[in-house]
Amino acid sequence: MAASDKPTVLIPGPVEFDDAVLGAMSHPSESHVGGAFVNIFGETLSLLRKLFISEDPSAQPLVVSGSGTLGWDFVAANLIEPKEDVLVLHTGYFADSFASCIATYGGVPTQLKNPAGVGSRPTYEQIEQALKEKKYKAITITHTDTSTGVLNDIKAISEVVRRVSPETLIVVDGVCSVGCEEIRFDDWGLDCVVTASQKAIGVPAGLSICYLSGRAVRTFEERKTAPGSYFASFANWLPIMRNYEAKKPSYFATPSPQLVRALHTSLLQILSIPLEERFAAHKTASQKVKNAIAELGLKQLAQDPSQAANGMTAVYFPEGVTAQDVLPKLLGRGVVFAGGLHKEIATKYFRFGHMGVSVMNKDLGHIDKGINALKEALSESGYNGPK
Numbered sequence: 001m002a003a004s005d006k007p008t009v010l011i012p013g014p015v016e017f018d019d020a021v022l023g024a025m026s027h028p029s030e031s032h033v034g035g036a037f038v039n040i041f042g043e044t045l046s047l048l049r050k051l052f053i054s055e056d057p058s059a060q061p062l063v064v065s066g067s068g069t070l071g072w073d074f075v076a077a078n079l080i081e082p083k084e085d086v087l088v089l090h091t092g093y094f095a096d097s098f099a100s101c102i103a104t105y106g107g108v109p110t111q112l113k114n115p116a117g118v119g120s121r122p123t124y125e126q127i128e129q130a131l132k133e134k135k136y137k138a139i140t141i142t143h144t145d146t147s148t149g150v151l152n153d154i155k156a157i158s159e160v161v162r163r164v165s166p167e168t169l170i171v172v173d174g175v176c177s178v179g180c181e182e183i184r185f186d187d188w189g190l191d192c193v194v195t196a197s198q199k200a201i202g203v204p205a206g207l208s209i210c211y212l213s214g215r216a217v218r219t220f221e222e223r224k225t226a227p228g229s230y231f232a233s234f235a236n237w238l239p240i241m242r243n244y245e246a247k248k249p250s251y252f253a254t255p256s257p258q259l260v261r262a263l264h265t266s267l268l269q270i271l272s273i274p275l276e277e278r279f280a281a282h283k284t285a286s287q288k289v290k291n292a293i294a295e296l297g298l299k300q301l302a303q304d305p306s307q308a309a310n311g312m313t314a315v316y317f318p319e320g321v322t323a324q325d326v327l328p329k330l331l332g333r334g335v336v337f338a339g340g341l342h343k344e345i346a347t348k349y350f351r352f353g354h355m356g357v358s359v360m361n362k363d364l365g366h367i368d369k370g371i372n373a374l375k376e377a378l379s380e381s382g383y384n385g386p387k
């Protein structure tokens with residue numbers, strides 16, 4: 001397909017990819033323990049420290065072949081021991097999955113929900129109360145819940161946890177937030193952020209990225225039981241990551257040199273401007289989308305606009321309009337949006353992803369293209385805005 005015929009992918013991941021990142025994927029085959037690749041991998045790990053705004057030498061980045069889901073296995077297999085309690089903040093689909101993963105390894109997840117339902121998030125009072133009632137080994141927070149577009153305030157939650165239950169590990173699912181939402185790993189006292197390559201980091205799917213505090217590493221090292229996974233065990237990966245960062249060849253399970261090179265290229269691009277500018281650009285693009293949604297008289301899933309994500313927007317269809325109507329009409333206009341995912345209301349809404357190159361390279365015109373296509377597709381479906 002000619003590049004000009006390719007539809008613009010505006011889903012909450014995978015996102016559109018920069019040409020230089022795709023170019024890095026076509027690097028000829030090389031040894032994963034050869035000097036050239038070891039250097040690139042080592043630099044990539046050091047660049048991740050900058051992405052997480054972290055200078056603590058005891059913190060540890062990991063890059064492993066896999067998708068975002070592998071991050072949950074990392075947490076459940078390594079940081080939590082069987083029968084230990086974990087408080088899972090629920091904002092939608094991804095909390096259910098994280099909780100299932102924790103239970104798979106014998107941990108005991110308790111989901112905390114706001115009774116206001118879909119589009120809400122647990123309040124600080126609820127979190128404080130829950131932490132006072134029971135001792136939790138870890139709390140997990142989905143930063144941006146990709147099923148609802150609800151954003152959690154990691155800094156504020158971290159303050160509550162450190163005040164009420166300082167020994168509880170703070171674990172963030174940043175699959176839909178790292179690279180577009182502010183995360184200050186050291187300053188906010190986080191213990192683990194898991195993410196993946198294909199969203200705001202702007203690299204094709206296939207890399208699971210995890211960032212650990214020194215405390216999280218120690219928690220793993222002091223485990224009384226062996227991790228219940230072989231591939232996901234930190235016992236296998238920590239020495240490899242340390243070696244790569246020290247530019248020493250090392251092997252446990254073959255990495256993908258092409259994907260790691262793509263990540264290296266993307267991180268260099270991301271870090272070529274201050275991260276604050278990147279976060280601000282995502283806020284501006286997000287506001288533009290959300291204003292257009294409001295002008296169209298449509299409602300976001302996020303009940304409180306100040307709790308909405310900046311990398312995506314989840315929107316209810318208007319009365320009488322369905323995904324089967326609108327999504328093909330959008331595709332006819334060269335735009336791909338995602339349908340709903342939250343199981344209670346999956347058919348009732350759609351998701352518009354605005355992350356990465358589609359936001360940072362304004363010349364591409366992706367955001368305007370998405371908004372215009374949406375207006376036209378709704379109009380063709382008989383909906384022309386508020387009466």
Ligand SMILES: Cc1ncc(COP(=O)(O)O)c(C=O)c1O
Pocket residue numbers: 013067068069070094142144145146147173174175176196
């Ligand atoms: C918030 C969140 N967590 C975890 C995942 C799982 O990631 P993956 O599909 O890459 O395994 C996703 C996927 O979209 C996600 O959005």
